[in-house]
Amino acid sequence: MEGYKSFLFFLVSALVLGFTLVIFVLVWVLDYSDGLAWDGGNAEFNWHPVLIITGFIFIEGIAIIVYRLPWTWKCSKLLMKCIHAGLHLTATTLVVVALVAVFEYHNAKHIPNLYSLHSWVGLTVVILFVLQLFVSIIVYLLPITPVSIRAAFMSIHVYGGLLLFGCIMGTALMGLTEKLIFSLRKPAYSSFPPEGIFVNTLGLLIIVFGGLILWIATRPGWKRPPEHVEKDQHPLGSEVDDVSTTDYSKNKSDVELNSEARKRNLTLDEAGQRSTM
């Protein structure tokens, strides 16, 4: 991997920050709010930010960059796909519980559901996320999908994943804003109470975490190299091989060609960026 030290720096920063987010949200609900319970009250609502930040931000962030870890490049592609999908499924499970918590809280308190921009964007993001997960499992994990469809869907899969991750950040920031305005009355949010400053800081840290994940995910030099994919033959046979293996696993000379071409690819990718500025 080129820029290995830089990659390590960003990865460690993202992990430290990810854990910090989880600690921050736990401190918020346990120290500043009414703790955690499943009782229809504030303590049940509190599961919402805890599970969203843990599942939809931290775990989802790790799911996005899991292919970038160079130590996994010797693992089979199928194993990595399963880990990638498994992390998304874990995130989805936590998000569903988070949604149940907030709906139950609203119903118990007779607060209308789905009136706010936060809820509109949030529900849209969750539906699209589950749709993307469902389609991606069919396209990339089931051996019945033609290679042409896998290839055609890839740019949408990658772009959609990153865009949804960005939307999750935006939705979380709206959620924090709503909660602070509604819950901080005496003293009011506008009088700079410790809880307001603490949760504002949490919001800023969420953005920094998202920025680190997106930086790691979009560096061309940190992608899982195609030549490693060569070794990964799909267990169900060549007809259902991964797109990458189908395109690039013909013979040794192809591997060398790809290795050389990849270097040029990286150089030219930079050139492409330059050409736009």
Add this chain to the structure above:
Amino acid sequence: MEGYKSFLFFLVSALVLGFTLVIFVLVWVLDYSDGLAWDGGNAEFNWHPVLIITGFIFIEGIAIIVYRLPWTWKCSKLLMKCIHAGLHLTATTLVVVALVAVFEYHNAKHIPNLYSLHSWVGLTVVILFVLQLFVSIIVYLLPITPVSIRAAFMSIHVYGGLLLFGCIMGTALMGLTEKLIFSLRKPAYSSFPPEGIFVNTLGLLIIVFGGLILWIATRPGWKRPPEHVEKDQHPLGSEVDDVSTTDYSKNKSDVELNSEARKRNLTLDEAGQRSTM
């Protein structure tokens, strides 16, 4: 340009949606709110969403994709850089007025400044945006900057620009959320008043517009091709040439090599994406 019809579809959609955003925010402040004025009241505050959505979202979105317009590829790089920077400067000017409007409104109404997450993120984004603009003008428009620095800064310039654009979206969504909660009292936001539904829709459209801009900006096949850059010699001489021209304008064979390599670059870029999934 490959996928020209698809590009046109996304460009026209983005333009139509961009104008729709401006119309929506104008209808909001003129029909649902107290109009526009500079009187320290609600009508002065209303300049804030109008100028942010017009400048920091619509014009900034166009600034991001201006290099992607294939009709501009025959124009000199320097001209396009000036248009790119000019659009950013226009956006910055509108944003500064938008900030003045909200600070004056707060001061007139004795509302504290900078207590909310919206204001923390918003001010941070504006400061970083101005910093990025200032550094980018020095690096890419002043002829004194060494080519090595231009090249080293490019990935940060592109990534920073797109990340800030995403943060602008998130900040705008928080701003809409705040404003609706504060201003919708009778009937309350939670009772689904027409203004709430209208502004929620505006929020969703902002996200779709941002998604279109980011899609256009990140398609490798829609980048301004390096071979066009060959023809663009910096008017101040070869020593201060653009990074692209320095790297790729040696001779005709290089041009052909780059053209062929660019095609492979695109193919391999897709492969790189595939390799991650």
